Amino acid sequence: MNFLRKQLDKVKPYTEKSKFLHTAYDAFETLLFTPKTVTTGLGTHIRDGLDLKRTMVSVVIALQLCLLFGIFNIGHQHFAAFGMYEGYTDGLLYKLLYGLLQILPLIVVVHVVGLGIEFYFASKKGHGVEEGFLVSGMLIPLIMPPDVPLWMVAISVVFAVIIAKEAFGGTGMNILNIALTARVFVFFAYPTYISGDNVWVSFDYNFLHQIFGLHHLTAGNMANVVDGFSGATPLALAAKGGWEAVVQKYSVSQMFWGDIPGSIGEMCKPAIIAGALMLIVTGIGSWQIMVSMIAGLLFMGMVFNGYASSVPEASPFLAVPFYYHLIMGSFLFAMAYMATDPVTAAQTQTGKWIYGFSIGVMGMIVRVLNPAYPEGWMLAILFMNVFAPLIDHFVIQANIKRRLKRSHA
């Protein structure tokens, strides 16, 4: 370590010449070595071991199981589409290799583009590089369809980081969740690449696959896809034919374990639950938001079920048993990693309960009642991101009023 330290100290003077180099140097130096700065002596003399780097990286670690399963599932769905390796462990290495090579370019592009912009803005402002993008950079690949074109992701990251984050002042100041802003950009700018039945399975081969010769395994073109294969997601099926249509194709355990088509990281429920528990135990993620969001979903699900049972001609989607909504689509992922973003969520404790519950209700309304697209968490969370300051405003006013009332009593 001393060697590394010496090298860093040697390079340091050269980086003082340009702002950008200095920022970049500072970012890498503090990544490798926690600085030797001590408390000033004016405030507390000791500090918590937790800093923003560790906070953010805890979320990244909590996402690793989702990533791992995502890698497997990309490969699994890919080969299933061609009728190969249908058992889970058949061709496991091929599946993992295919998935890894599919997602790796995505992760690299997101980080290069996103961190590049972060470094630029940090050097402009003369700040250190804030760590917030570490989480966004991991989340964005996981919420994309596996076959999404890289240039599209690059543009969406540019949009999200500049418009949603830097324009508001950077980490800690943004109103909208960065990862969801990137996704919503793709959703509105290139809807055919992120909705429909054909985008949730990766068919194509990129140059990395070709280097490893994976395309020879399936002679891959769309014509070879097995008869009757459909990449429809459970939600798409439910929107058309209700719960019966879903169970014809997928079993409950499949939806739970996640070996079905969908966004890369959002499928495997046990992986998400493990990550969510880690966030709750470490105290990084707000359990209040998670619990209230589940309550909101169940409440609205029951309302829909009640309506469907009294009005027989209602859409069959309304009659899907409310508890199954928990394992369909991206609800759990959105709950654990998106809604709990401390910057864009409501900031007050009471506000968090209202915020989470409202997302649960709103997300269900968009999911079930929206005729165009059967999923709602992205839009519901962004919508409530915008309303979070209003919720906080009322909570703050209530606190002020309590204090005023006390003084008049």
Place this chain on the structure above:
Amino acid sequence: MANIKLKKGLDIKIKGKPQNETLPLNSRTYALTASDFIGLSPIPKLLVNIGDEVKAGTPLFFDKKNPDILYVSPVSGEVVEIRRAAKRAIDEVVILADNKMTYLPLERIRISSASREEVVKHLQATGCWPFFRQRPFNIIAHPNETPRDIFISGFDTAPLAPDLNYVLEGQKDDFQAGVEVLRKLTKGKVHLSVNGAVPSSKTYTEIKGIELHTVTGPHPAGCVGVQIHHIAPINKGDVVWTISPQDVLALGRVFNHGQYNTERLVAVAGTCIKKPAYYKTYIGASIESLVADNLTDEHVRFISGNVLSGKKVARNEHLGFYHQQLSVIEEGDKYEFLGWLLPSYPRPSLSRTFTGFLSPSKEYNVNTNTHGEHRAMVLTGAYEDVTPMDILPMQLLKAILANDLDMMEGLGIYEVVEEDFALCEFVCPSKTDVQHILREGLDIMQEQS
């Protein structure tokens, strides 16, 4: 009498807790530090010169704004140095103690028959007045105000804090006399809070004329501001006073014995102290005498007070007027390879991202490293987890940063002082200087009022 149970907060466990053992201390020098008194003008009027002989209780200086409040010498001896800070502000008046300890004879007045005016005058003249601090703002109490109530916190929950049950053992008479004085000063009540988790000293439980409350919970349950919030909160326009138990003893002695006798136990504790214990001394003992032959390391930080809200002092300086604890911890000016990800030694944390949370009674070797860089505020909810009051800490701080006076008032700035928010500063993942911001807000509000 209230029975208050608090859940939020954090007890930071640090190695080197003071053991229940009292050692005598012969400090060569003592000092009265002018900068300890918030609201005192930077250059008070000196009443002594270098070389003057003083007794315990001899006035050393006063503030031209309030010339009746005298600041007096804690010991007898010779004035040897007047240390100045920037812009000639007076920092310390240093007294070389003689071994005799002679007291300036004080006029004896009977508390029971004296009027409030007489008592106030007597307290100002004898040097006891600075013991009282006024909320809001934590400034020296204003003699023209009558406080709504007076609050005493009977225990200290800060890291390495002295066990006040031990400190006050067997001092019932002086404490009772002090409480009688307090009762003269307020039309309201004298509130004393004791730790509900452990049996309290008889000095507390057998005292008459007070409202006794029990408070249970992690730090900051022992902070008097938190206790006031739950017992009888400070509303706009209210003025309350606070005083620490050892200062109540000193008050009592002035009336019982006619002497300005600030004898007290001071805890010397911390990771770099060989033998953490209590020392019997007076206000303003020298750091050098407290740590001589008692350090395990030379590269350390001396903190007058506790590690959360105390003041950094040099080895040749002295303990602060309001401090009854010297904490000594290691300076942490070392690089740590991947310290944020793979910490090379255990460290305390509110979050459970370190394995330490599995053994809650573990005591830590702390140092002064910031464990990370300063960042923009991120609302992780950590502040709220260590604020056991109906106060929104983050919003209050943001109101201060935005200089929004109405909002500061509405969100309860009158109810808090730095020590109440010290844990917020400790837990802040963005390493924000919370106490500094709060003091700025308090200063702004004080200017306005």
